[in-house]
Amino acid sequence: MTIVKKASVSLVKITDYDSEKIHNALETCLLNLGGIEKLIQPRSNVFVKINHLSPPSLPEKAIVTHPLFTRGVLCLLKQLDVNITVGDDIYSKEEDGFLISGYRQICDELGVRLLNLKEAGFQEVRCKGELLEKIFISPPVLEADFILNLPKLKTHSFAIFTGAIKNMFGVIPHGLRHRYHREFIKNDVFSQMLVDIFSCVPPHLTIMDGIVAMEGEGPSAGNPKKVGVIIASKDAVAVDAVALKITGSNPMNIYTIQNAHERGLGIGRIEDIEITGENIHDVEVRDFKHSTIAIGLFKRKLPSFLYASIQNQLTFIPEIITENCTVCLECVNICPLDAARFKEDSVRIEKSLCIHCLCCHEVCRYQAVKLNQRPLGKMIRRVSSLYEKIVSLFT
Numbered sequence: 001m002t003i004v005k006k007a008s009v010s011l012v013k014i015t016d017y018d019s020e021k022i023h024n025a026l027e028t029c030l031l032n033l034g035g036i037e038k039l040i041q042p043r044s045n046v047f048v049k050i051n052h053l054s055p056p057s058l059p060e061k062a063i064v065t066h067p068l069f070t071r072g073v074l075c076l077l078k079q080l081d082v083n084i085t086v087g088d089d090i091y092s093k094e095e096d097g098f099l100i101s102g103y104r105q106i107c108d109e110l111g112v113r114l115l116n117l118k119e120a121g122f123q124e125v126r127c128k129g130e131l132l133e134k135i136f137i138s139p140p141v142l143e144a145d146f147i148l149n150l151p152k153l154k155t156h157s158f159a160i161f162t163g164a165i166k167n168m169f170g171v172i173p174h175g176l177r178h179r180y181h182r183e184f185i186k187n188d189v190f191s192q193m194l195v196d197i198f199s200c201v202p203p204h205l206t207i208m209d210g211i212v213a214m215e216g217e218g219p220s221a222g223n224p225k226k227v228g229v230i231i232a233s234k235d236a237v238a239v240d241a242v243a244l245k246i247t248g249s250n251p252m253n254i255y256t257i258q259n260a261h262e263r264g265l266g267i268g269r270i271e272d273i274e275i276t277g278e279n280i281h282d283v284e285v286r287d288f289k290h291s292t293i294a295i296g297l298f299k300r301k302l303p304s305f306l307y308a309s310i311q312n313q314l315t316f317i318p319e320i321i322t323e324n325c326t327v328c329l330e331c332v333n334i335c336p337l338d339a340a341r342f343k344e345d346s347v348r349i350e351k352s353l354c355i356h357c358l359c360c361h362e363v364c365r366y367q368a369v370k371l372n373q374r375p376l377g378k379m380i381r382r383v384s385s386l387y388e389k390i391v392s393l394f395t
């Protein structure tokens with residue numbers, strides 16, 4: 001008889017970012033897991049990994065882990081005898097990008113160290129991944145006794161979903177992230193690389209900000225959507241799985257979850273997750289819009305040649321909307337293949353060079369990168385979306 005390992009996830013409802021409500025909800029959430037003082041040893045070096053996507057943005061846009069949510073977590077940590085560093089690897093035209101998101105203010109107020117990881121440099125480490133043999137990780141992350149992962153619940157137009165697993169992508173340098181976008185151009189392979197990185201720095205605890213999430217064309221051009229939950233677990237894969245279930249998708253159709261589950265890095269099957277706190281059915285948001293359908297379903301069910309042709313059909317094709325473009329050149333600077341170019345006073349995409357990585361879409365803060373779909377891809381997406389919705393009604 002096979003014994004299935006269960007993951008324990010704590011799920012708490014909350015309506016908004018009111019500080020007192022956050023404090024109470026976090027306390028309840030962590031009590032369901034045994035209490036924060038049971039999870040973190042005294043005098044630990046705690047590294048708090050936020051999602052602070054570059055270029056920086058205001059918290060209301062739901063692109064970053066909300067600073068008031070992080071503030072609530074930091075207040076709980078401050079009650080313990082631990083050293084705290086909050087960080088992410090960010091780039092910004094402004095001198096201090098953390099000022100725009102509000103992170104500088106909350107960390108100064110609480111007397112907590114806030115670190116742009118590039119300032120601490122990166123150290124080469126071996127990675128026994130499926131794709132990567134070595135990577136570079138920031139020393140404050142490597143040296144931490146306890147990694148506390150604070151992802152945002154968001155869609156992702158390329159990787160489908162960005163949550164707990166993908167949040168660890170930010171502990172490697174910007175230049176390497178850029179290179180991996182160029183090297184791993186299919187979203188299933190890219191997700192496999194994300195899981196490789198996650199496997200090198202598995203968080204000890206994940207607390208997801210799902211109070212106001214992002215739906216649609218995430219991770220930056222989607223719309224804020226109230227989901228009203230905090231999800232926490234020692235198993236980051238299970239946190240992602242619960243977030244997906246709440247937003248109406250089968251978690252095992254998401255490449256990162258599927259891959260991490262198969263590699264034994266966490267539990268992705270919702271049936272194998274024990275949820276304490278709220279009943280998951282009471283917090284489900286059935287009209288949540290994912291940026292793309294869960295094409296992992298095809299990967300699991302179809303022969304590889306058929307899957308590959310469907311995957312090509314589902315690729316989004318970026319197009320610059322000149323009227324919205326401020327010529328900030330963020331997309332030109334990020335494009336890994338020099339396909340986004342500044343030419344004759346405007347920005348254009350050289351179609352023959354584009355690998356559809358959607359980095360241009362991710363960095364644009366003016367909704368000036370439209371994502372087009374191929375006709376067959378559009379149809380497949382609609383049918384699969386409908387299928388997922390019907391299935392989620394009965395599970």
Ligand code: SF4
Nearest residue numbers: 325326328329331364
């Ligand atoms: S498309 Fe967006 S990111 Fe690119 S230059 Fe225009 S406004 Fe900036």
Ligand code: SF4
Nearest residue numbers: 335354355357358360
């Ligand atoms: S134009 Fe955009 S999608 Fe195409 S390669 Fe450049 S960043 Fe990637």
